[in-house]
Amino acid sequence: MSEQDATEEFGHVGITAADGRWLLRLTGEISTEMSARLDQVLEEVAVERRPVDVDLAAVTFLDSSGIGFLARLGIDSGAEVRVLNATGLTRDLLVLSGLEKVLTITES
């Protein structure tokens, strides 16, 4: 899957399920080059409705595709979505983007 390899250079999303929750770990640059992967993740978590934790600790860059991803996660999930480790400018960006309407944003 060369396309998959190409996207991995920019960023990565890991999915695990534990304690009845989805845990999504985002790393690196979450930008438009990752759109296909982000769509895929939304499909995967939609298979089973559970609360979602999104860990941004290892994110170095987040653009409008990342905002769109988080927004859709919050809008579509039908369950609680928490964003973990959103700090500094990233946190400000999420708040300005109105994401508090659909997600819980925490710094830890």
Add this chain to the structure above:
Amino acid sequence: MNGELGAGHAPVSAAELVFDSLLNAAHLAAPHELPALIADHAHRLGARDAVVYLADLQQTVLVPFHGSSAQTEHQHEALPVDSSLAGRCYQTVEVLLQRLGHGAAGAMMWIPVLDGTERLGVLCVTVAEHVVTDPGFGLLELRLRRLAAVVAELVMTKSSYGDTIVQTRRQVPMSLAAEIQWALLPPLAFASPDVIIAGALEPAYTVAGDSIDYAVDPGYARLAVFDGMGHGLESALLASLTVAAYRNARRAGTPLVDTALDIDTAVHSLHGTAAFTTGILAELDTESGLLRWLSAGHPQPLLLRDGADARALHVQPSLPFGLEAALGAGRAFEVGTEHLEPGDRVVIYSDGITEARAPDGSQFGVERLVGFLNGQADDDVPAPEAVRRLVRALMVHQQGHFSDDATLLMVEWRSGRHRTLLPGPPLTGGPGGV
């Protein structure tokens, strides 16, 4: 010389007939025929070698508008706005006289060409030495200023009939996305005694996704900044849809929040949750100074007061346009309010301004943005020129490369600076002066 209007009418002066002739001829002229027409009529007024220089889209150079190729026997060079006399005329909006020195060389006059207060460029003419020293020079200057005013009207009205004016204002090829974007834009400067509005959009030739719009109507100035997600053609189309939805609602007299809902619905109907536009909508009561605004996932506007204080205008942000519509009953746009004081400036911008990166990774940031604009205000630089210089500063910060669209719209309420956007009194005190 008298006209043929018959007894009982005031005599028509020769100069008046020259203007008549120009206006009549202009009815039957294509845009590329304007330069010859203007030069010919300037000559009949007593000035030679008239050349209209038009500012390029980025307002970095003044480009001679040659029109038809027959006109181009002596080609003129484009003149830099930041380091030429023409540029000084453009920056300060003042009529400048450049004595050509010894002999009977005469003088060059540089006259701003303004559409309202939007600077289209400058008109350059040459007058003979004896004319400059003649007591009648004041009258000639007045007529040449009037000619520049007619030039501005002609440039504006003829632009839509051909491509030569548009081509003159472009320095490099334009991307398809930017072509879409520029077709949407209002003039980037407006002033009245109540409001001064100045905007900028970069990178001019490849912009895709950012847009600005405004309308000044009885009692209100309405402003908007948008940022369509992503890059390229899709973003430009998204911005185009957003601006059209905004205007459509605004022109139907729709109130602020309902306008936001209409935009949200329009974007959502075409893209679902797959694409969105962030934006600020603002409405300024030009009588009372009451500002109302809302945010669809966009950076907060800034309020600059007294050249020192600057703060973000905070309102509970909604999701971007296109996404709120997915919330059902939770869909809402909160409105912020602020009473402006005379002289206040409100800056609405896109993230491309503050996130503009230097090669070392440092961002331009809000502090630098505020510091720069306050510095310009301290130096009494009018808003449109301050915004132009801001774009230059952003360009320098990024060493010439915009990695993202950067848009800014500044509105100034009752600052009393509107007069500085027009040329001052004639150099020679007008007719009868000297």
